[in-house]
Amino acid sequence: MVNKNMFREYDIRGVYGKDITEESAYLIGRAFGSKLVELKKDTTIVGYDNRYSSVSLEASLVKGITECGIDVIRLGLVTTPMYYYGWDLLNISCGIMVTASHNPKDDNGFKFSYNGIHNAYGESVRELYDIIIKHKFVTSNHVGKIKNIDIKNDYINMITSNIKLGDRKLKVIYDCGNGTTSIVADDIFNRFNDKLELIPLFNDSDSNFPNHHPDPAVEENLTILKEKVKELNADVGVAFDGDGDRVGIIDNLGNFIDIDKYMILIWKDLVKKDIEKKTFYDVKCSLTLKEELDKLGVQNEFYRTGNSYTKAKSVEGNYPFAGELSGHVFFRDKFNGYDDGIYASLRLIEILSNNINNISNMLEGISKYYCTPEIKVSISDDIKFNKIKEVEEYCKSKEY
Numbered sequence: 001m002v003n004k005n006m007f008r009e010y011d012i013r014g015v016y017g018k019d020i021t022e023e024s025a026y027l028i029g030r031a032f033g034s035k036l037v038e039l040k041k042d043t044t045i046v047g048y049d050n051r052y053s054s055v056s057l058e059a060s061l062v063k064g065i066t067e068c069g070i071d072v073i074r075l076g077l078v079t080t081p082m083y084y085y086g087w088d089l090l091n092i093s094c095g096i097m098v099t100a101s102h103n104p105k106d107d108n109g110f111k112f113s114y115n116g117i118h119n120a121y122g123e124s125v126r127e128l129y130d131i132i133i134k135h136k137f138v139t140s141n142h143v144g145k146i147k148n149i150d151i152k153n154d155y156i157n158m159i160t161s162n163i164k165l166g167d168r169k170l171k172v173i174y175d176c177g178n179g180t181t182s183i184v185a186d187d188i189f190n191r192f193n194d195k196l197e198l199i200p201l202f203n204d205s206d207s208n209f210p211n212h213h214p215d216p217a218v219e220e221n222l223t224i225l226k227e228k229v230k231e232l233n234a235d236v237g238v239a240f241d242g243d244g245d246r247v248g249i250i251d252n253l254g255n256f257i258d259i260d261k262y263m264i265l266i267w268k269d270l271v272k273k274d275i276e277k278k279t280f281y282d283v284k285c286s287l288t289l290k291e292e293l294d295k296l297g298v299q300n301e302f303y304r305t306g307n308s309y310t311k312a313k314s315v316e317g318n319y320p321f322a323g324e325l326s327g328h329v330f331f332r333d334k335f336n337g338y339d340d341g342i343y344a345s346l347r348l349i350e351i352l353s354n355n356i357n358n359i360s361n362m363l364e365g366i367s368k369y370y371c372t373p374e375i376k377v378s379i380s381d382d383i384k385f386n387k388i389k390e391v392e393e394y395c396k397s398k399e400y
Contacts, residue, residue: 002027005381006109007129010121010308013100013109020108022060025098029064031131032096032112034138036070036239037116041094041142047075047083048098049243050180052207053108058098061110062146065096069140073314074148078178079113079244081340082155087116088153088336102215102241105208117315118346121308139205153217156187162334163346165195171232173199173250174300174345175225175239176215178206180343185240186195188342195353199232200226214241216248217326219256219373229255235352236359243327245307246327247341249348259325260285261363262348264292266321268362269351271296275320275333280311282324286369 006014012028014020025173036044046062048054054077057062062072075086083097092278093116100107103145111119174189180264182205189198201224202211212221216239229237229250237250249257278299281289286304293300306390307328314330315337316323323329328339335343352359379387 001380002129002132003279004129005385007126009125010119010306011109011111012125012128013103013107016051016057016108020053022056023160025057025060025130026064028110029061029096030068031064031128032068032326033062033068033144034131034136035114035128036094037138037140039094041070041114043071043073043092044367045073045075045086045090045092045095045249047080047084047086047095048079049080049100050106050183050205050207051100051105051242054098057108061096066144067140068138069142069144071144072146073144075151077147077180079184079342080341081338081343082151082184084338084340085158085336086149086151087113089151089210089212089333090149092116095145099243099245101243102213102217102246105215107155119308120313121306123215123314126356130300145368147292150222152184152187156184156191159188159328159340159343160191160344163350165192165193165350168353168356169195169197170235170349171197171199171351172349173201173225173228173232173234173237174203174354175201175216175237175248176203177212177216177221177242178202178204178209178237179214179240179242179244179246180205181240182206184244185342188346192349196349199228199234209242212215215260216241216246216267217374222248222250222256224252226250226256236349238341238348240341240345241327244340244341247329247344248327249345249359251363253360255360255362258286258328259323259327259364260289262344263289263321263323263329264366265348265351265359265362267293267296267298270321270333271298272335276318277320278317279319279322280310280313280317281322282306282326284325284374286371288367288369291367307339332333 060173096112
């Protein structure tokens, strides 16, 4: 039996060996392939992250998809942003990525898209569960073909092509957290080794994540990076999550920089350009961001949290730049709009290299609001969704 609670608001996710198994991956592949047939699509791309369970899960997933008659282009081991780039490079408007992002090492899951623009969310995720439970699988008289394609070099060329560093030579520390960015970060940053002094941290791929949990939105995960920035007198430290679609920032003084402040730095640069001055950010961002955007004359609004939702909104509204506090940010001014932690770090490095000021100087004078770190309450899946509903009803009753 497939666990219904794996089918969440933005993706499918669970514990490997308990919820996520080779059998469930195969059934998810059958359901996804059946949906593609319904949508009259004949080819999809598939990628996977560096978790120890990803290789076998991907194989079972692909088996399920091809049994529906759908051809599969396998990207192999890639970051989630590399997988997104595959949509554009190969002109394929659907795909599925085997990843649990920044979750604990024993977790795994699936992000998927039917349009090659943003990931499925809400009912589109839960629909796969219904297909599995009701055995509404497509039966095909042929098995789809499989083709392996390596997009790494194309991706590196793309991501580095529009970054124009200035004359200021920076000392940059980048922390891969032993996540999937380890397979490509060195190649990307070394393209700029004539302009940057580079110090890599935890840049070997290791799905046990032995040095720290790969979630750069949590300050304690970046303790070593903070210490290194201060010890080596670096200009900036950057960190990436397990699948590479989020970024974390440490300033020149070794301070953790919330992403709403990162967005301020980016917009201070973007307002100089001939682009539409509008953006959005999720509700976890502080009023500091709103107030600074108002000062800059940038039309702005709060929006719900959730990567699949924010990614969809960024595309639909064609926002030049937007993001959420977790570290998902979307550039559309000279990029394809998807969230890419390495690219996000390069955009900040580009600004610093063309500026005499450090991050700490550039953020002087902004309003300061005090807030707790994100508080996470452990609760079992069988009751958590009802509890969220209770909170929602309570807030409505109080007219919050």
